Amino acid sequence: MTMADARQIVCIQCPQGCTLRAEKLGTVPSYEITGNKCPRGRAYAIKELTNPSRTLTTTVATVFSDCPLVSVRTDGDIPLRDVFRAMQELNSYRAKKRLHPGEVMIADLAGTGVALLATSDMITPDTTN
Amino acid sequence: MPVKKQWDVVVIGAGPAGLAAAIAACDSGADVCIIEREKKPGGVLKQCIHDGFGLIRFGERLSGPEYAYRYHQMVSERGIPVISETYLLGITKNQTDGKFLLQMQNSADSIFILEARAVVAATGCRERTARQVFIHGDRPAGILTAGTAQYIVNIQGFLPTRRCVILGSGDIGLIMARRLTLEGAEVEGVYEIKPEPSGLTRNIQQCLTDFEIPLHLSATVLAVHGKRRVESVVIGKVDQSGQPITGTERTVPCDALILSVGLIPENEIIEPLGVEMDRKTGGPIVDQNMMTSLDGLFACGNAVHVNDLVDYVSESGQTAGKAAAAYANVQQQRGLLSERRTVSARRLINIQAAGNMHYIVPQRLDLAHHVGADDGADNCAAFYFRSRVRANSALLRISAGKTLLEERRYAVVRPPEMERITLNLADLNHICSPDWNDLPGQSRLIKAELVSVSEGGDSANDNG
Ligand SMILES: Cc1cc2nc3c(=O)[nH]c(=O)nc-3n(C[C@H](O)[C@H](O)[C@H](O)COP(=O)(O)OP(=O)(O)OC[C@H]3O[C@@H](n4cnc5c(N)ncnc54)[C@H](O)[C@@H]3O)c2cc1C
Ligand code: SF4
Numbered sequence: 054m055t056m057a058d059a060r061q062i063v064c065i066q067c068p069q070g071c072t073l074r075a076e077k078l079g080t081v082p083s084y085e086i087t088g089n090k091c092p093r094g095r096a097y098a099i100k101e102l103t104n105p106s107r108t109l110t111t112t113v114a115t116v117f118s119d120c121p122l123v124s125v126r127t128d129g130d131i132p133l134r135d136v137f138r139a140m141q142e143l144n145s146y147r148a149k150k151r152l153h154p155g156e157v158m159i160a161d162l163a164g165t166g167v168a169l170l171a172t173s174d175m176i177t178p179d180t181t182n
Numbered sequence: 183m184p185v186k187k188q189w190d191v192v193v194i195g196a197g198p199a200g201l202a203a204a205i206a207a208c209d210s211g212a213d214v215c216i217i218e219r220e221k222k223p224g225g226v227l228k229q230c231i232h233d234g235f236g237l238i239r240f241g242e243r244l245s246g247p248e249y250a251y252r253y254h255q256m257v258s259e260r261g262i263p264v265i266s267e268t269y270l271l272g273i274t275k276n277q278t279d280g281k282f283l284l285q286m287q288n289s290a291d292s293i294f295i296l297e298a299r300a301v302v303a304a305t306g307c308r309e310r311t312a313r314q315v316f317i318h319g320d321r322p323a324g325i326l327t328a329g330t331a332q333y334i335v336n337i338q339g340f341l342p343t344r345r346c347v348i349l350g351s352g353d354i355g356l357i358m359a360r361r362l363t364l365e366g367a368e369v370e371g372v373y374e375i376k377p378e379p380s381g382l383t384r385n386i387q388q389c390l391t392d393f394e395i396p397l398h399l400s401a402t403v404l405a406v407h408g409k410r411r412v413e414s415v416v417i418g419k420v421d422q423s424g425q426p427i428t429g430t431e432r433t434v435p436c437d438a439l440i441l442s443v444g445l446i447p448e449n450e451i452i453e454p455l456g457v458e459m460d461r462k463t464g465g466p467i468v469d470q471n472m473m474t475s476l477d478g479l480f481a482c483g484n485a486v487h488v489n490d491l492v493d494y495v496s497e498s499g500q501t502a503g504k505a506a507a508a509y510a511n512v513q514q515q516r517g518l519l520s521e522r523r524t525v526s527a528r529r530l531i532n533i534q535a536a537g538n539m540h541y542i543v544p545q546r547l548d549l550a551h552h553v554g555a556d557d558g559a560d561n562c563a564a565f566y567f568r569s570r571v572r573a574n575s576a577l578l579r580i581s582a583g584k585t586l587l588e589e590r591r592y593a594v595v596r597p598p599e600m601e602r603i604t605l606n607l608a609d610l611n612h613i614c615s616p617d618w619n620d621l622p623g624q625s626r627l628i629k630a631e632l633v634s635v636s637e638g639g640d641s642a643n644d645n646g
Pocket of ligand 1: 332
């Protein structure tokens with residue numbers, strides 16, 4: 054066991070922000086996680102060691118003059134390494150359908166298999182104050 | 183639109199606090215309306231497009247606009263009027279009938295008066311600005327608060343900088359460091375004068391570390407240069423007392439300086455009424471029903487103290503709305519009976535923050551009236567507090583005279599992270615009455631003490 058196998062991870066799953074200590078054991082890895090106040094912390098730490106991923110929130114342009122911009126988020130996490138590629142795809146995207154918050158705008162964002170949801174209201178836009 | 187003149191409850195501000203207050207007041211049978219100066223409800227949540235809202239209320243990680251939308255839906259379902267693009271200019275209280283007179287101005291610039299039996303102030307908070315931070319040098323364009331940057335990027339859809347420096351490690355600054363990076367700007371670094379970041383740990387991770395944005399602690403901006411637009415800023419390290427260390431200066435070329443140096447409750451409207459304020463929170467002193475020192479005037483959300491979780495903002499709004507409806511109801515009955523019955527006076531006990539407790543809200547308990555906490559436990563009241571210092575292992579003790587009401591251990595307490603507890607008031611009533619008034623003055627208070635076992639160097643409340 055080398056030191057490099059133990060890592061400190063800040064859990065971002067909730068505002069508690071627990072400091073987790075994660076240790077990889079063996080070659081068919083199993084993980085020892087300590088410092089989490091709840092089970093989600095363990096799942097997060099393993100994910101963080103194997104495939105760190107994040108929810109992406111941003112805005113996209115629309116074709117509607119009364120709400121030129123709509124806020125969006127991914128419906129779950131996408132791999133951290135895909136974040137900038139997803140942003141690139143969204144920079145050239147124009148939303149053509151009016152949606153309520155929570156409705157799907159793009160079914161599969163940048164090949165991640167994760168959907169993109171509108172988060173602000175495009176029916177009665179609230180972005181124009 | 184002709185506006186009805188008389189209301190049981192008028193709520194000022196349609197942010198999450200005001201929306202929750204109006205819903206609760208309506209559900210308690212009050213005739214209620216909301217006044218909002220902007221076009222749409224939602225308050226500052228409209229521009230907070232990142233996720234992390236509503237984990238406690240909805241068990242989901244929503245974005246700000248989604249959270250606001252859900253509350254707005256609940257308001258619409260109940261048919262509660264939101265009088266938008268209308269600004270509250272001032273409030274007075276009629277001493278004879280106890281009613282409030284609210285002077286309003288709407289977008290058509292007409293001025294009108296509303297009457298209310300009870301008022302809920304849910305006016306939120308504002309950001310500290312460049313004027314409140316001491317920086318030498320020029321005052322060119324390109325110095326803006328993190329909230330302004332957030333509005334420009336998320337609502338207006340422009341990028342206000344190509345390369346910037348962020349001063350202060352409040353949460354909005356951290357969120358904006360990530361947001362600007364995603365949109366293609368370069369954030370040279372975040373500089374924090376204190377030895378500890380003031381934002382939440384998870385925001386340091388997901389907004390800075392994820393994008394390799396450096397966080398410089400014990401460092402600050404010493405000067406700003408540029409004629410019309412920011413051209414560079416001078417950065418320097420500071421010593422333990424916050425004084426710049428000579429020889430550590432460094433010039434950073436950039437076109438913007440973004441400030442994330444804290445939030446202050448917004449109470450310009452209620453202060454002229456002579457409401458007692460808490461120097462530490464910057465908001466009015468309230469009891470567990472969120473009533474200020476003035477009978478019938480309630481306050482909630484960030485107008486009372488800067489919260490780091492919107493879920494608690496809604497909780498305080500709910501309490502305020504429910505209590506305002508109850509108060510208005512009593513007032514109305516008095517009116518109907520046209521008797522000069524006095525509303526039973528409040529029996530207030532001060533809660534004193536002691537030891538390392540920076541502040542505790544509510545600051546008072548009313549033993550004569552209690553509308554009950556949000557979670558159905560009617561005898562309970564929710565309290566929020568912040569530690570003055572960072573400590574691993576802290577002990578919270580709440581006592582009334584010699585009686586210990588609550589004792590709790592915390593593995594870690596940090597000034598940016600607010601803690602919530604509930605107290606059972608049934609016990610309290612027993613302890614404090616009927617001979618409470620016979621106690622000597624100094625023991626007629628509840629002491630909320632936080633004792634730290636080990637301390638770090640972090641100092642007070644600057645989140646935002
Ligand atoms: C720029 C900024 C960013 C923030 N980001 C976050 C975040 O990411 N996460 C988080 O949890 N918290 C954040 N906060 C804190 C945030 O304020 C709270 O979470 C929450 O939105 C507070 O709700 P509120 O209802 O108390 O206030 P607000 O949402 O500020 O609502 C107050 C409302 O009152 C209205 N109003 C004020 N005065 C008057 C008047 N005289 N007449 C009529 N209407 C009036 C305002 O227009 C506004 O709509 C942020 C705060 C700011 C300032
Ligand atoms: S481990 Fe659980 S409690 Fe701790 S931050 Fe993660 S989700 Fe929150």
